[in-house]
Amino acid sequence: MTKLPVAILGATGAVGQRFIQLLENHPWFEIQEVVASERSASKTYAEAVNWVLDGSPPKQVAQLVVKALEDELSSPLVFSALPSDVAREVELRLASAGHIVCSNASAHRMAPDVPLVIPEVNAEHIELIDIQRKKRGWTSGALITNSNCTSMPVTMALAPLLIFEPTHLNVVSMQAISGAGYPGVPSYDILDNVIPFIKGEEEKLVTEPAKMLGKLVGDAVLPLPLIASAACNRVPVVDGHLVNIAVTLAKRPSLDEIKAVWQNYTGSSIVRQLPSAPKHPVI
Ligand SMILES: NC(=O)c1ccc[n+]([C@@H]2O[C@H](COP(=O)([O-])OP(=O)(O)OC[C@H]3O[C@@H](n4cnc5c(N)ncnc54)[C@H](OP(=O)(O)O)[C@@H]3O)[C@@H](O)[C@H]2O)c1
Incomplete structure (x- = not known):
């Protein structure tokens, strides 16, 4: 090939x-x-x-x-x-x-005609490309985005829970220094410290999951009506972000029901055929 x-x-x-x-x-x-x-x-x-x-x-x-x-x-x-x-x-x-x-x-990411995708979660939002091309007069080109690095695990965890109707979300993140690129955060700021603010990050956690978990209706994505808040911290860890999530689910499932939907979640069937797709996107 x-x-x-x-x-x-x-x-x-x-x-x-x-x-x-x-x-x-x-x-x-x-x-x-x-x-x-x-x-x-x-x-x-x-x-x-x-x-x-x-x-x-x-x-x-x-x-x-x-x-x-x-x-x-x-x-x-x-x-x-x-x-x-x-x-x-x-x-x-x-x-x-x-x-x-x-x-x-x-x-x-938040432009109405730009797909913001986690393939397992909302592959169908790629259809926005047709609308994008029509609106911008592009023929073969397209612009597709992926999400902020903390919005991604939050959205992955919430996607299987959509059946239980999430209404409120509160996220506290502890984000590694690799997330700030290279050379990133000055060592004097981060060593032996936690920095309780990452510019622009909290806004992204409020808007991006709602867009990715939203429904494509007509020419646009109707965001999930989620009341969300976030507090983002930079911590002295090289790689790997940790997020604590509190979510209110209107249908009040049991803990076992929540574990079961996470365990059985495989995401969209088209995506499962991709060479790098994980077998179990949520572990
Ligand atoms: N780090 C993460 O975990 C992470 C996660 C999600 C999203 N992002 C996003 O991904 C993007 C890259 O992040 P990063 O962490 O990789 O940043 P980075 O380590 O600072 O790398 C920036 C890259 O962009 C190039 N660049 C900078 N200014 C440029 C200019 N004026 N013209 C052309 N090239 C330029 C740099 O080239 P030189 O080496 O030549 O300067 C370098 O290749 C950012 O938008 C960031 O928000 C990062």
């Missing part, structure tokens, strides 16, 4: 590196282009990157020359791990030029 060439924007950053690690030996995709800032452009990836993951970058990617954002891209599929302020204009430009842009950045 011929693999689809892909480009990674923000390829030298913490998320860009994770993209590269996860796409190594992928059966469908091949990394053909890596893009970063002027600081990295024209260097080989190996020269430009400060690899923060285990091991070293895959050989095939290490020798690629890093492109600048202004350079022409030939890959039809683009994964974006750019800072949000940079992503805002660039992602629209690439989508309007015909690229399918899948973004980790928050810039366009």
